[in-house]
Amino acid sequence: MEPTSETPSLRERTRRAVHAEITDTALRLFAEQGFEATTVEQIATAAGISRRSFFHYFRSKEDVVLGDLEALGRRVRDALEARPESESAWDALREALKTLHAPGSGAVTALEIADMYADAPSLRAKHLEKHLRWQELFAPDIERRLGIAPGTTADPRARAVIAAALACLDTAVEAWRESGGTADPVDLFDAAVAAVRG
Amino acid sequence: MEPTSETPSLRERTRRAVHAEITDTALRLFAEQGFEATTVEQIATAAGISRRSFFHYFRSKEDVVLGDLEALGRRVRDALEARPESESAWDALREALKTLHAPGSGAVTALEIADMYADAPSLRAKHLEKHLRWQELFAPDIERRLGIAPGTTADPRARAVIAAALACLDTAVEAWRESGGTADPVDLFDAAVAAVRG
DNA sequence: GCGAATGCTTGCACCGAGTGCAACAGTCTG
DNA sequence: CAGACTGTTGCACTCGGTGCAAGCATTCGC
Numbered sequence A, B: 001m002e003p004t005s006e007t008p009s010l011r012e013r014t015r016r017a018v019h020a021e022i023t024d025t026a027l028r029l030f031a032e033q034g035f036e037a038t039t040v041e042q043i044a045t046a047a048g049i050s051r052r053s054f055f056h057y058f059r060s061k062e063d064v065v066l067g068d069l070e071a072l073g074r075r076v077r078d079a080l081e082a083r084p085e086s087e088s089a090w091d092a093l094r095e096a097l098k099t100l101h102a103p104g105s106g107a108v109t110a111l112e113i114a115d116m117y118a119d120a121p122s123l124r125a126k127h128l129e130k131h132l133r134w135q136e137l138f139a140p141d142i143e144r145r146l147g148i149a150p151g152t153t154a155d156p157r158a159r160a161v162i163a164a165a166l167a168c169l170d171t172a173v174e175a176w177r178e179s180g181g182t183a184d185p186v187d188l189f190d191a192a193v194a195a196v197r198g
Numbered sequence C: 001g002c003g004a005a006t007g008c009t010t011g012c013a014c015c016g017a018g019t020g021c022a023a024c025a026g027t028c029t030g
Numbered sequence D: 001c002a003g004a005c006t007g008t009t010g011c012a013c014t015c016g017g018t019g020c021a022a023g024c025a026t027t028c029g030c
Helices: A011-033 A039-048 A051-056 A061-066 A071-081 A091-098 A110-119 A121-147 A157-178 A185-196 B010-034 B040-047 B051-058 B061-066 B069-082 B089-098 B111-121 B122-148 B157-178 B185-196
Strands: none
Touching: A011 A061, A011 A110, A039 A051, A039 A061, A039 A121, A051 A071, A051 B111, A051 B185, A061 A110, A061 A121, A071 A091, A071 A121, A091 A121, A091 A157, A091 A185, A110 A121, A110 A157, A110 B040, A110 B157, A121 A157, A121 B122, A157 A185, A157 B157, A157 B185, A185 B051, A185 B157, B010 B040, B010 B051, B010 B111, B061 B111, B061 B122, B069 B089, B069 B122, B089 B122, B089 B157, B111 B122, B122 B157, B157 B185
């Protein structure tokens, strides 16, 4: 066992460093020549590791861009569960999703990331795939807010509401990208949600 | 040029026959051993053609299952545009999407297809990808119903509503699959839509 | 501090999806 | 029948991704 909260042990530190190095290198290459045109071979070489090692750090090329959407999902879920008990499913979801509107540090801008999504179908695909996991992650809370018994068999309602909210998020981001980053993403998101709720 | 509406010419007929043969063979294999466990090699051999020829008929392995979602999308769009002018975006979409609830002929049941989706991420991925095309296909009509000027730059609303409706469809189908095909898909869909609309 | 267990890197061989190309066989037209 | 056209096929290749085993560094127990 390693110390989990102590100094992260040399191994852990180098691991994180390599991870960061790969991420930076890859994102730079993606931004320069496009996601699909960049091979794992190139990334590995540029990052100073072997092709094989790349796959020890990332399960797929897409995962470099996606980052840790798993952890992000948990953060949103926590924000969701922190919303007032009385708040409606939609309101709680909308506010919880706004916590995603974060700084965006790093040399590669959020706009460039959005551009990658725009011309790489496989990237969009894995992104949407992660959203399906979020559905299950948020479902318990949303079921409660909708007044659905937790064990209800095959009830599409909670998942539908969550999927709809995530669709609002994605269309808002896409619209923001199309605006060249000039529009306010939160406004776009709110507009999308309002339109969906009729 | 070939006659487009005449007797479809031998070539065209054999082409269709081979297409159908591949589809049947592939779906049977998928149902038997699973989508991912089935290789294109196997399908081609079982269908009596070469691996290379398979890719002359289908762009990808997934396309065999997806069928012609392009054409299906156009049919839904036509149904959408046929809805009364005065109908709201949501109502029109909901009713138009119900036209998808069709017979389902063929040796492989709709339930088996749904099962394939359930355990093949790449299949889900391409499916969702097609939905993005549908978004653009339905957008003009929905923008009109929402009272948005057609040329409006980067407005997420129409696409958000469409994506939300499609999400309802997908979650309804998924819930139907989980019920083992016992629940009524149309009821599930209506319930999902009602929940999303708050 | 030493040896052993552990973990990371790497090369290698392999698989499966998908593509470009060129040769070949069948069909259709003049 | 000759020539244009179209579909089939094999071949070689690219790329993402995985299993395996050898080698090297680190870490842990004594």
